[in-house]
Amino acid sequence: MKQEGIIEAQQEDRGTTHQRKFEKVNEIIGRLGRSRSALVPILQEVQEEYRYLPEEILTYIATALGLSPASVYGVATFYAQFSLEAKGKYVIKICDGTACHVRGSNPVLEAIKKRVNLQGNKSTTDDLRYTVETVSCLGACGLAPVVMINDKIYGQMTPEAINIIIDELEKEDAADE
Amino acid sequence: MSKQTPNQLAQWKKEWRQGFEREKARILVCAGTGCVANGSLDVYAALKQEVEARGAYVTVDVLLEKEETGVSVVKSGCHGFCEMGPLVRLEPSGILYTKVKAEDAAEIVAALLDGKEPVERLLYRHPVTNEVYAEEEQIPFYHHQQRTALVHCGQIDPEEIREYIADGGYEGLQKVLTTMTPEQVCQEIIASGLRGRGGGGFPTGRKWEFTRIEKSDQKYVVCNGDEGDPGAFMDRSLLEGDPHRILEGMAIAGYAIGANEGYIYVRAEYPLAVQRLKKAVADAEKYGLLGQNILGTDFSFTLKIKEGAGAFVCGEETALLASIEGKRGMPSPKPPFPAQSGLWGKPTLINNVETFANIPQIIVKGADWFSQIGTKNNAGTKTFAITGQVANTGLIEVPLGTTLREVVFEIGGGIRDGKKFKAVQIGGPSGGCLTKEHLDLPLDFDSLQAAGAMIGSGGLVVMDESTCMVEVARFFMNFTQNESCGKCVPCREGTKRMLEILQRAVDGEGQPEDVEILQDLAEAVRDGSLCGLGKTAPNPVLTMLKYFKEEYIAHVVDKKCPAGVCSALKGYWIDPEKCKGCSKCARHCPVNAISGEIKKPYTIDETVCIRCGACVSTCPFKAIKEG
Numbered sequence: 001m002k003q004e005g006i007i008e009a010q011q012e013d014r015g016t017t018h019q020r021k022f023e024k025v026n027e028i029i030g031r032l033g034r035s036r037s038a039l040v041p042i043l044q045e046v047q048e049e050y051r052y053l054p055e056e057i058l059t060y061i062a063t064a065l066g067l068s069p070a071s072v073y074g075v076a077t078f079y080a081q082f083s084l085e086a087k088g089k090y091v092i093k094i095c096d097g098t099a100c101h102v103r104g105s106n107p108v109l110e111a112i113k114k115r116v117n118l119q120g121n122k123s124t125t126d127d128l129r130y131t132v133e134t135v136s137c138l139g140a141c142g143l144a145p146v147v148m149i150n151d152k153i154y155g156q157m158t159p160e161a162i163n164i165i166i167d168e169l170e171k172e173d174a175a176d177e
Numbered sequence: 178m179s180k181q182t183p184n185q186l187a188q189w190k191k192e193w194r195q196g197f198e199r200e201k202a203r204i205l206v207c208a209g210t211g212c213v214a215n216g217s218l219d220v221y222a223a224l225k226q227e228v229e230a231r232g233a234y235v236t237v238d239v240l241l242e243k244e245e246t247g248v249s250v251v252k253s254g255c256h257g258f259c260e261m262g263p264l265v266r267l268e269p270s271g272i273l274y275t276k277v278k279a280e281d282a283a284e285i286v287a288a289l290l291d292g293k294e295p296v297e298r299l300l301y302r303h304p305v306t307n308e309v310y311a312e313e314e315q316i317p318f319y320h321h322q323q324r325t326a327l328v329h330c331g332q333i334d335p336e337e338i339r340e341y342i343a344d345g346g347y348e349g350l351q352k353v354l355t356t357m358t359p360e361q362v363c364q365e366i367i368a369s370g371l372r373g374r375g376g377g378g379f380p381t382g383r384k385w386e387f388t389r390i391e392k393s394d395q396k397y398v399v400c401n402g403d404e405g406d407p408g409a410f411m412d413r414s415l416l417e418g419d420p421h422r423i424l425e426g427m428a429i430a431g432y433a434i435g436a437n438e439g440y441i442y443v444r445a446e447y448p449l450a451v452q453r454l455k456k457a458v459a460d461a462e463k464y465g466l467l468g469q470n471i472l473g474t475d476f477s478f479t480l481k482i483k484e485g486a487g488a489f490v491c492g493e494e495t496a497l498l499a500s501i502e503g504k505r506g507m508p509s510p511k512p513p514f515p516a517q518s519g520l521w522g523k524p525t526l527i528n529n530v531e532t533f534a535n536i537p538q539i540i541v542k543g544a545d546w547f548s549q550i551g552t553k554n555n556a557g558t559k560t561f562a563i564t565g566q567v568a569n570t571g572l573i574e575v576p577l578g579t580t581l582r583e584v585v586f587e588i589g590g591g592i593r594d595g596k597k598f599k600a601v602q603i604g605g606p607s608g609g610c611l612t613k614e615h616l617d618l619p620l621d622f623d624s625l626q627a628a629g630a631m632i633g634s635g636g637l638v639v640m641d642e643s644t645c646m647v648e649v650a651r652f653f654m655n656f657t658q659n660e661s662c663g664k665c666v667p668c669r670e671g672t673k674r675m676l677e678i679l680q681r682a683v684d685g686e687g688q689p690e691d692v693e694i695l696q697d698l699a700e701a702v703r704d705g706s707l708c709g710l711g712k713t714a715p716n717p718v719l720t721m722l723k724y725f726k727e728e729y730i731a732h733v734v735d736k737k738c739p740a741g742v743c744s745a746l747k748g749y750w751i752d753p754e755k756c757k758g759c760s761k762c763a764r765h766c767p768v769n770a771i772s773g774e775i776k777k778p779y780t781i782d783e784t785v786c787i788r789c790g791a792c793v794s795t796c797p798f799k800a801i802k803e804g
Contacts, residue, residue, distance in 0.1 A: 039503035040486055044445075071504075078505040078662075080487030081445050097407030098602065098638045099564035101652055136489065136656060138446055139410035140211050141564040142259025142571050151448055153214035155259075 024049055025057055025064075034065050039075055043082055051087045080135075088124050088131035090169060092116075093148040097137030100145040108145055109134065111159030115166055129173075181465040181473040183355045186347055189464075193343035196241035202248045202289055203268040204228070207331060209255025209417050210449055216278070217252075217263035223282035224265070225250040231290055237337055248290070254418020254453075256331030257572030258318060261301065266313060266331065273313035274299040304568050305590060318569045321587045323550070325558050326534040327411075327574045330418030335453055338460040341421040347466050349537035350428050354474045362433035363389050366536070368544035370556030375401055375492070375529030376607065376633045377709070378622035384526060387516040388434040391524035396436035398427050399520065399527045401497055402443040402450070405489035406605030407656065409636035411560040412530040414572050416443065416450035419534070420457035424480060426533030428467065429540060431478040434526050439480045442497055445487055454482050489660035493708045494527045496662070507664045508708035529634070531560055552578035555621035559632065565602075565639040566593050575620070582616040585639055596641040600724070604633025606653045606660075607713035609720030610646065629720045631713065645742035646725040647732050650718050651679035657714040668711030671702035675718060685745040687733030696722060741803045747788045748803070753778035755800035762792040762801060 028045045032038040042061060047053055053076050062072040076082045094100075094109045109132075113119075116130040124131040140146045143155025147162060154165060206212075206221040228234040228248050235247025256264050261275035265285065272295050274285060284296050301310045303317065310316045324330075333340045341347070353362050367382030388396065400423060404412035416423060427439050443451050458480050461467040469477045483501050491497045491506040498520050500506035519525025535557060539547045548556045555577040561584065564570045568590030575584060581601060585591070592598050600610045603620075609630035611618065618624055625631050640649065658672040678695050681687045699715035699722075706712050722729060731737045738746040751762075751771075756778040763771040763779060770786040773779030781792070781801075793801045 036503040037501060040500065041484070044484065044486065074505050075503065078488065078507075079485075082486060098605070098636065098652070099408050099570070101407075102565050102638065102640065102644060102649075135446065135487075136405065136660075137407035137409070138210075139404065139413040139444075140214060140259065141408055141410055141562060142211050142257075142262075143214055144564065144570075146214075148446075153210060155211065155214045 021050075021054070021057065022060060025060060029061070029064050036065065036067065039065060039067070039072065040079070043072075043076060047082060051089075052083045052085055055084065085124065086128055088129050090129065090149055091131045091133070093133055093135045093138070095136075095138045095140070095144070095146040095148070096134040097141060097144075099141035100137075103144040105134075105145040105157075107159050108147065108157045108162055111162055112147075112166070115163055181470070183351055183472045183474065185465075186342065186351050186472060189339070189342050190345065190348075193241055193339045196237075196244070197340065197343050199240060199244065199246045200235070200249055200268075201233070201246055202270075204248065204250045204285075204289070205253040205266040205268065205331070205334075206250065207254070207256055207262060207264040207266075208252035209259065209262075209331075209414060210447075211255065211259030212262035212264055213449070215262045215276075219279040220263050220265065220277050220282065221250065221252055223279035224286060227282045227286040228290075231286065233290060237334070237339070241339060251334040251337070253333065254330045254335040255414040255572065256313075257327065257414060258569070259572075260570050264331070265299075267295075270295075271312040271314060273301060273311075273316065275301050303590070317590065318571065318573070318588055321575070321583060322573050323558050323576055324574045325538060325550070326415065326422075326531055327418070327560060327572070329422065330414055333419070335418050335420055336456055338421060338457070338464060338466075341419075342464075345541065346421055346537075347425055349540035350425050350432075350466065351472055352540055353429050353432050354472060354476055359389055359433045359435060362429065362540070365544050366433070366539060369539045369547040370544075370554070371532065371535055371539060371547065372555070372622060373529060374531035374535070374559065374635075376604065376631060378632065381528060381532055384516060384528070385430065385433050387514070388436075388524050388526040391517060393524050395438070395521075395523045396434055397520045397523060397525040398430045398434065398436045398439035399494075399497070399501070399515075399525055400427055400439070400441040400530060400533055401492065401494065401527055402441055402447075402530045403485050403492045403497060404444055404447075404530070404634060405492050405660075406607070406634045406636045408564050408602075408605055408638050409562045409634045411562055411572055411635055413444075413447050413450055414560075415530050415534050416447065417453055420450075420453050421461065422537060423454075423530055423533050424457055424461055424467065426528075426536035427480065428471070428478045429536050430526055430528065430533070432476050434524070436526065437477045437479065439478065440483050440501055440520070441480060442483045442485060442491070442501060444485045451482060451484055458482065488662070489656075490662045490708070490710050493710055496708065497527065498525065505662070507662045508710075510707060531635075551576045552619065552621055554623060559620070559635060561620070561635045561637045563589050563637045563639065566596065566641040566644070567591070567639040568593055577621040578619040580617050580619055581611065584620065584637065585616070589639060592639070592641050596643065598639070599642050599644055600640045600646065602638040602640065602649060602653075602717070603636070604631045604716070605636040606656045607631060607709065607716055608633045608636070609716040610640075610649070610724060611720075612724045614724075629723060630716065633713075643740055643742070645683075645738055645740040646721050646728050647679065647738070648683050648740075648742050650721040651676070651683055653717040654679050654714070657710065661710065661714075665705075665707040665711065667702050667705035668707070668714065671698055671705075672711070672714055674698055675702065675715070679718070682729065682732045683738075683743045683745065685732075685736050685743070687736075689734050691733055692722070692726075692729065744788070747790075748783060749781050749786060749788065749790070749792060750802055751779050751781060752800045752802055755798050757798055757800075759797065761795050761797065765791050765795045767791060 062069040233248045265274040363386040371381040372378040496506040496508040515525040560574045654676045758776040
């Protein structure tokens with residue numbers, strides 16, 4: 001019986017977090033409206049809140065907007081900004097635009113992956129600390145190669161420089177904890 | 178705000194201009210994305226603190242409202258010379274300091290306030306001639322430019338609407354509202370010869386006229402700021418550096434076509450541009466320059482900002498409209514054109530950011546003024562983002578018809594590190610490459626199209642002899658293949674197969690017959706795709722095959738990469754003239770691929786060599802060559 005008790009408690013716990021989840025979503029939908037054209041902005045804010053788009057929230061949004069879950073899923077998977085999997089606390093975007101590419105963005109990417117220990121096609125670390133992805137252009141070509149961590153841009157990157165920046169992030173994190 | 182009259186604008190202009198003229202001096206710190214990344218906000222804070230400490234600081238509010246004077250310190254938009262950032266410009270002297278750090282603030286302020294010579298070590302020094310330039314306009318990078326769309330970028334505070342108005346802002350809007358009919362406005366734009374700056378080069382005025390003559394209860398104006406071409410950042414610079422100019426251009430368009438609602442679609446990757454635009458819209462509404470009954474007239478126009486969510490194809494106009502409507506951003510066949518059936522099926526005018534930026538001046542200075550810039554059929558100026566292996570990278574603006582040579586060698590300052598010019602990739606993934614034969618080609622819509630390239634949005638990547646053109650073609654094909662939305666088969670499948678063939682070539686597994694297949698596929702994708710993305714995706718490959726076919730053949734037939742970039746094709750050989758036969762390389766080779774007799778030139782057995790490069794670094798005579 002003890003086992004069941006734990007499962008019940010877990011379910012209950014999940015229930016309240018779910019409720020809280022939907023409260024926030026309701027607030028976003030209430031503010032942006034229920035028209036179809038609000039769908040992309042709603043998904044953007046939801047993603048901002050949770051760092052990804054949980055499946056049950058996509059279904060919830062579909063019902064709220066009177067759309068089929070398939071069409072919401074279609075939009076969520078079409079745009080590169082949206083992720084159906086949880087992203088890390090730090091989203092590291094390496095620009096692989098033309099200017100960055102010809103000035104050596106690839107060694108920087110390799111250095112980051114090695115540093116945060118990401119192998120193969122995985123883009124997020126298991127501890128949900130880092131997500132590493134490439135983007136086509138950040139529009140800061142004069143500073144190539146460029147890396148963006150969350151909303152901050154770092155220019156003229158080298159494998160050594162990116163390691164120093166990650167050192168600093170880890171130091172800040174350690175201080176916060 | 179109380180009801181406006183059209184004269185209100187002239188009063189503001191006069192009053193605020195006098196206010197700004199009271200300024201003793203002004204320090205403009207670049208706060209574009211590039212300079213901010215290099216720490217310009219710290220520079221700004223330090224300069225402000227320094228001027229305050231000297232008791233000379235004045236805010237714009239005090240300057241304009243209390244009629245006091247002093248030195249102001251403001252943040253400007255992007256100068257386009259991001260590589261030299263953080264940039265600090267002084268007014269009225271026009272001095273430009275480069276690579277400024279917060280620690281330099283005291284010295285800069287002391288030189289300014291005590292009337293001393295400018296701080297020489299912070300002035301621009303030409304990387305080749307070593308000459309030092311104090312004034313921004315004298316630096317060769319700027320001297321050969323003609324900045325009309327970018328005129329305010331780096332020169333004014335983009336977040337201060339009063340400065341835009343003091344410099345004649347919104348006069349174009351006032352002029353059309355009070356003295357012109359919508360038809361006259363369209364005619365004026367047609368007469369100016371302005372062509373769309375987003376890539377296609379369609380005559381802007383005709384697009385306006387098509388939308389104007391449609392009868393509908395509702396029309397829309399849309400600004401396409403989904404700048405997705407890797408290597409182009411003119412829209413970002415304009416939106417960050419002079420947002421009111423875009424709003425004014427859009428409001429004029431709204432009046433001309435009979436629309437009272439507009440949307441600005443901006444890439445999600447440009448958070449600073451979104452922030453500045455939001456402030457600009459709120460300020461324009463506050464001063465009655467957007468919203469209901471603009472300047473007391475019957476014309477109303479409201480603007481909304483839509484953030485993109487990351488899809489290159491949304492730069493295509495029908496895909497962009499689908500995206501605003503909350504759908505997957507996929508293009509639809511034309512006709513119907515957006516001018517007939519656009520946003521929610523209503524007539525819609527879509528223009529690029531730079532196109533709108535040109536509108537206010539055409540209205541104020543007249544179509545004749547504009548049509549005299551540039552060449553026949555290619556009126557006006559165009560911005561280009563010049564990047565890659567060139568001495569000065571940045572955003573420039575030149576009259577259409579300027580030659581490639583002037584852009585690369587005079588403005589760009591030539592190739593870095595004394596290397597040789599090889600090619601220019603123009604127009605991003607939709608454009609093509611041009612070679613040294615094209616250096617005297619005028620950069621305009623028609624000449625480039627004839628050469629198989631296109632202006633596109635204006636990305637211009639300069640490549641030197643160390644660039645492999647096959648790898649570059651593969652790079653662009655990888656990009657378009659990733660961004661293909663998947664709606665039509667030629668683009669979805671064709672780009673995938675083309676990428677496979679190019680990948681094989683750089684991996685050293687190319688087949689001689691690939692040349693023909695690649696050519697056929699490229700033509701099929703170009704002719705069969707639904708939208709501009711697919712129609713232009715083969716351009717980089719086609720121009721590579723046209724101008725650098727030998728390089729491609731070298732990859733697939735001889736299995737060599739002449740530029741020495743593709744690691745799978747790297748080969749090593751020993752120059753018999755330089756080899757002294759010391760045997761050092763043979764001893765270091767991990768697979769015993771090198772053999773020979775002492776004091777005679779050694780040789781590498783290519784069938785055994787694993788291309789590790791260990792021999793290159795050990796040779797004391799630099800006799801081992803790559804390629």
